[in-house]
Every structure is written in structure tokens, then in C-alpha cells.
Amino acid sequence: MLSIKRKVRSAGRSSGSIEITLPPEVQELEGVECRLILRDGARPEIVIQPDVSLAEVVFEDLWQRLRMAFSQIADIGSFALSDFSVSFLPPRHWQKQPPLSYRDGLAVGRAIRGELQMDNSGLGHIVTFLTVGAAYRLGLEGRYALAFGVIVGYLVSGMSDGHGADFEQDMALSLFNGHSDPTSIPLNRLFETEQWEEAQEGFKRIYDRVRAWQADPSAYEAARRHWWEGLNS
Secondary structure, eight states: OOOOOOOOEESOTTTOOEEOOOOGGGGGGTTOOEEEEEEOSSSOEEEEEEOOHHHHHHHHHHHHHHHHHTTTTOOOOSOOGGGSEEESSOOSOOSSSOEEEHHHHHHHHHHHTTSSOOOHHHHHHHHHHHHHHHHHHTTOOHHHHHHHHHHHHHHHHSOOOSSSOHHHHHHHHHHHHTSSOOOOOOGGGTTOHHHHHHTHHHHHHHHHHHHHHHHOHHHHHHHHHHHHHHHHO
């Protein structure tokens, strides 16, 4: 929970309005319609309830793109918000359900509308954890579901998600394209059906590799070790 202290001030003596300054963590609320609720009583509270429906649309749309992209693996089914731990700010830690952030969803949604520049980091977070949720349905578990999520998030957004997955990301670039050319999904074609259809074979190759690692963890550790030794040699 974000707890802050701010002073209410006048927006102008003749305007009859008041305003409050919000912290940088919630700057994505600028321009978003909010509902104000006054909870009266001995300890009155004013609650600001933002309309986060735009973020939910982004989650649903990106899930459908992933469903298309993973179709050569298996059908991941329909999107269910209840499969995720959803909050306004991205959580620092998570255990069972992969997290989704309304702040990231609003930022990406407004970028799609042309109101902001695309937040590649926020996009990467959304795609990463949507993919983790999809990976559970595809039979991946634990660190392997997360590895698959980080790889897909990286390929879509071009941003590393900071999960110590340099080896997995480097491997994914060559597997995704079938060669060493480091190309990924262009952000300006993010919601084009054709782009995700073209990515199906690449994502299938990556999934097959991660599933093989899950079946043989020692092979996974050996591949990681060999990669790191190559960097340091």
C-alpha cells in the first residue's frame, strides 16, 4: 500500500476548486477518469478510485496476441484476470500468481492511443508475466515458466527484465529467428496479427528448449555454465 501525505490547496480563489499533488509513482493517473469517494465519520477519508479498464483491455489484447503466437505449442485458452496477482504498482516480490500492474497497463494503453511514448519497460513486465501465466498452462513450472516469460518479454519489448536471464535471452535471439540475427517483434507492429503469426515457429523452438531444460535440469545448468565460461574466456 502506498501511503503519502499531501496538502489540499486551492486551484484558484475564484475557481471554487481544490487540488492535490500526487507522487511520481502514480503519474500514469494523469488524464485518467477517477471516482472520488468521501467516507465520512470520526476519521473521514477521501478515496480516489481510478478507472483501470484501459489497462484490463491491454492485458486481454496482449494475451490474445500470445495465444496466437503460442498456437503451435498448444492453446493457452482465454484470459482470466483471477490467474494473476493484480495491483496498481508492480510488486517487488511474488510467489504463486504472476503479477500484473495497472500502472504498466495504463501507460501502454495510453501509448497505443498516441498520448504517451511507449514504455518498453512496462510493456516488458506485462508480456513477461502474462507469458508466465500462459507457461503454467503449457506445462512449465517454477524457474522454467519464469525463464520462458522473461525470454518472451525480452523478445517483444527489447528490454531486459532484470531477472538474471542474460544466458536465456542470448539463446532466445538465435532460436527465435533460426539464426544469430538479433531481431525481435517491432513495437510499431505490436498489435498486427501477421506479426504474431510469423513469430509462431520461433516461440515454438524456444518453448521446446525450455521444456527440455525442465525435463533435464542438469543439461540446463551445463548450458548456462558453458555460456558464462565463454564470456569470461
